[in-house]
Amino acid sequence: MTPSVGPFPVYHRKKAGGHPAARFFFSYLPMPSLHPSAAADNELTDNRHRPPVRTEYRTTDAPLIVTPTFLTRADNTPRAERTMDPGSTKGRHGEGIENPDAEPAEIALEANPNLAYEHWDEYWRKVHGPKFAYEEPGTDNEPVLRYDQVHRFAGGPSSYFRPPYKAMITADKKLVSDPYAQVPAYQRPRFDGFAYIAYAAEADIQKVLKQPQYDKRIIADEQTAFRLVTREIAREYILLPSPQHRDPLSLVKIHYRRPELSREEFQQRLLGPHAALVLAQPATHTYVRRYAQLHNIGSTQQPDPEGNPIDAVSVLCFASVNDVEDYLATDDYQAIEADEATFIDLARSEFWTGLNYSVINRLLPELATRR
Template sequence: MSKTIEERLFRAPYLHPRPGSDQPLTVLCSLLSRADNTPLHERRRADNHLLTAAGRVIADPAADAAANAFESNSNLNFEHWGEYWRKVHGVRFIHAEEPDDRSLERLLRYDQLHRFTPGPTHTDAPPYRAPVDEQGKLWPTVIGHIEAYRRPRWDGIAYLNFAGPEDIAVVLGNARVREKILPEDQAIFRDIAPVLSRQYIILPSATGNEAVTLVKLHARAQGTCREAFQQWWLHEHAPLVAEQAGGWARRYVQLHNIGPTEPGHPLYHPQASGIDGVTLLGFASLNDLEDFLRSPGQKAIARDEARMADPSAEQWWTTVGMVLVNRIAPECATARTGSGTT
């Protein structure tokens, strides 16, 4: 008979954290999509992902939803995936099997950011509007007046913090991860796009546990190199965001993509390579986020972004954050002494 092991908690008050520094950490920000039966022309599928119960790759995920080893009932897939990712996969990922395995000590922070469907997105943001007729009256029925749902490309983010790139290899190169976690990834994730990043904390968190995080993906404007975009983003744009969002946001982080841009290199992903940066804005509540998005400050931020970013490539959505590991407290603002690719 199998037994279960109780989750060990690697965050305050269950461990004694150490103060952060003003030096940028290395972050692996992995964009995730769930193992579902969406047609391949609508959502990319990573190699060797989406498996049958026999462990074989499903050739056409839309042809037979029942073949999906993770969840064959498409009506339950999104709910089951969110529950499993946090309650099972998260626990498995931070479970060290051997007493002398110290590799997880290199993992300074691990958050799961689950996309929250009722929250604002770049396609549907406040102020929300009631559908009415030409006289401003509510329709007597919603049938025929329901807009198509526009789903963001990703379902969540795995946010892993390290002191440096060498620690990523120690944690993810562990035999337990290679032999037991990566095969699980192939069954529960449809795609994983790792964004290797240098992290700049502009507004440090007082709690390390914001309930809501706005995730925004940035791509530079045509004719602008990545280094120039990141320098502008850090030194010119960040102070504006801190000033305009500071009344609502409890944390503001810039993740500068330092990952590969060409195939054949470790951690290369065709969609991640086109992302120049990721913004994480943490809020105490969904109401605070919605109020910020309605504010004049957000309009000023959007105008400034249009100077150097490609607005057609902009994507953002709301997530609920779950902290599984956090060895850092208090968090410190990062010294803005440089940026750009290495």
């Protein structure tokens, strides 16, 4: 039988070798599953790297190190509208396309612009995700404790079009008769999603990513699927843990500080008084299933022009889109946003909603971070 997370976990305490900050990890042995799966025996699937197939888990209350890798998709958007990494948006013969809008038929990922978004979204989850989780002979990716993909979708709440959504009416309270003349402009957020990858220590990032599988073949895959990838490193603080880590939706809030604050001052304010305010709101405990902050502490490579300026990210998880909408419409959230305006540059910052896909998860149960 394949194992699944059961209600009565067994813990075996052991020291976290090589990670003194982590204090202790625990082995977590789930209860047997009543739902066997052939995916458990297939080394090519990513199912074997997460529940219910994986058989041993670890957990910690120390801050984890995260690479919150924000990205944009490979498509025919003009370079002037969206920045491009050198060598990205590969053509059909392996070369980076300098001006994808001038030659969209050459884009390797999808030559038909009408299918570009859908094909990219499918490729990231169903092709790139399993490639990242797979271990080539000689590769060790066990230091990757968690790898989630968060795919932004336009129908979810964003800072550019926020709930509550209202019917468009005339002065006599009838629906507008010329909707073709009153279509709201679409404002696209800066990124299309992010890869949320967690490690126990910063040294583990290079330990994994310098292996040929990642340094060569995963990078080549990134350059096929994405036009830009940020490289920031963050310290993760879990304020509301998600015991099963299977929440379907995330509200992703990308924060830039007000100019009078240093990054350290900003992060202290975010983690201290502001987090306390968020957690003090009854609506938070009604709607939010998980709340984490990611504090920028550097980058894995330079230059990182899009990742470096990000001071922190807040990630709040929900059970449904309606829960996100209803939370943002509450008076409690208005109090949260009023506090944000006192130390966050709201004109530069943005939020959007994404679908969560868990590709690797070796952390169970998730614990609140020791502070």
